[in-house]
Amino acid sequence: MIDVLVVDDDFMVTRIHRGFVERVEGFRVVGTASTGEEAIAGVDEFRPDLVLLDLYLPDMFGLDVVTRLRAARHDCDILVISAAREAEAVRSAVRYGAVNYLLKPFTFDELRTRLEQYAARRNSLQTAMVSDQADVDRVLSRTASHLATSALPRGLSPETADLVEHALREHTATLSAAECANRVGISRVSARRYLEHFAAKGRAEVTLRYGAAGRPERRYRWVA
Incomplete structure (x- = not known):
């Protein structure tokens, strides 16, 4: 089971994204957060495998959350979910190690595809003999x-x-x-x-x- 933390400042969007994740076999939401500080605290508490991270948070930019998490030696993966369509935002997310970048708004099928890609890659890295x-x-x-x-x-x-x-x-x-x-x-x-x-x-x-x-x-x- 892959544990997920959903981070978004809009509680209705958080509810929708949580529902999407929990419909995908092999994934479960262990917590939610609406600010950067809550996201960092949530990772400390729940130790998720994957964070669905919005970039536009009320207290800090989403990628600053990633910097704080890495400084604290958390190794959770990051899937960016954002309305930011600037190429620099995408490039920055890649540089910060995001496993994928999904533009808002998105459908359940679009998120499911990214989650299944992530699960397949994660499974291969854990079990495959290279x-x-x-x-x-x-x-x-x-x-x-x-x-x-x-x-x-x-x-x-x-x-x-x-x-x-x-x-x-x-x-x-x-x-x-x-x-x-x-x-x-x-x-x-x-x-x-x-x-x-x-x-x-x-x-x-x-x-x-x-x-x-x-x-x-x-x-x-x-x-x-």
Whole structure:
């Protein structure tokens, strides 16, 4: 379970963002904050894995919160959620180590995609054995997969698609959506969407496993 602290000065926006996060499998909100000082205190108290951080806070700029957190040796990740559209704001967020930058207003699907990307990358960094530079590039998404240039359905990301592909390639037998989700670190529903996309493109084959009762289980194998 990935613990999240939501930081925004508008309590209604905070409520909406909290609801969004708690709809994503594998995430839970452990606290909220409406000021920079509250955010710093919240990280001290709750020790979240991820902070959804607004930049425009009443007492300080959001990236100043990051500076304070790093000075206090907190290693939580930061996902910036802001209405700031200036290129410098985005560049600054990247320099400060933000894992993503999401413009307000955004939909649930847009946030879910970023959270699942984060979970997939975090899971890979925690569990993957890095054997060569290609593995490093794959995990950090610094090189473009062939999937990045191919058309993906709305809501699917090249980064997560690359991780699902990697899971299929590594597994010599077939994988179910649930098994793939556990390997990659995303929800079963999301894993199923990526697997069905690969099947539709001819990159994966689907077989059915029949049990004693109920619908047969769909299982996937990489064939491209």
